Amino acid sequence: MNILETLLLLIVSLLCIASIDCYFIHIDAKGEECFFDKVKTGTKMGLTFEVAEGGFLDIDVKITGPDGKVIYTGERESNGKYTFAAHIDGTYVYCFSNVMSTVTPKIVMFSMDVDEKKISSGEDTGEQHKKLEDMVNQLSSSLVGVKHEQEYMEIRDRIHRSINENTNSRVVLWSFFEALVLVTMTVGQVYYLKRFFEVRRVV
Numbered sequence: 001m002n003i004l005e006t007l008l009l010l011i012v013s014l015l016c017i018a019s020i021d022c023y024f025i026h027i028d029a030k031g032e033e034c035f036f037d038k039v040k041t042g043t044k045m046g047l048t049f050e051v052a053e054g055g056f057l058d059i060d061v062k063i064t065g066p067d068g069k070v071i072y073t074g075e076r077e078s079n080g081k082y083t084f085a086a087h088i089d090g091t092y093v094y095c096f097s098n099v100m101s102t103v104t105p106k107i108v109m110f111s112m113d114v115d116e117k118k119i120s121s122g123e124d125t126g127e128q129h130k131k132l133e134d135m136v137n138q139l140s141s142s143l144v145g146v147k148h149e150q151e152y153m154e155i156r157d158r159i160h161r162s163i164n165e166n167t168n169s170r171v172v173l174w175s176f177f178e179a180l181v182l183v184t185m186t187v188g189q190v191y192y193l194k195r196f197f198e199v200r201r202v203v
Helices: 002-017 127-196
Strands: 018-027 032-039 044-053 059-064 070-077 079-085 090-097 106-115
Touching: 018 032, 018 090, 032 106, 044 059, 044 070, 044 090, 044 127, 059 079, 070 079, 090 106, 106 127
Parallel strands: none
Antiparallel strands: 018 106, 032 090, 044 079, 044 106, 059 070, 059 090
């Protein structure tokens, strides 16, 4: 019963410690949205994002540390994943910029995983507890990865469905245009041939 209690305690503590926030945001043309996370040194952070709608599905991304140091920057990216550890205590800023777009707003889905795992004190920590803790950590990471993959597959499905619908409507319009051109050419040829074989009588 002791192992079961330990397992439940580890799972509950991991669920409380690891915070995963997933958001959909609307960024206007020439606009920028920034978000903040206050963490301690050594905290593992992971930013995952994907542009769901708008223009060429691209966005500028920048992550800045509390000291003003740029940790990551990317231009015109459709999706991405970046993991880093906090180098100092303070507030970390991650911004999504749509400054390059003059007209089109963008919808971006992103999540910031903040994993503040506390190191155990080592009192009564046996080999089995260590292995159990490692297994729970791996399971937690795998579940987070599966959750993110499901969200991204949903977004990609929406994007591809939109592309397919646009392509389908263009094909239909092009077919109507071709039919109209074909009918016009047929009528023109019939009229021309009729005039060509017409016998003109001079009175």
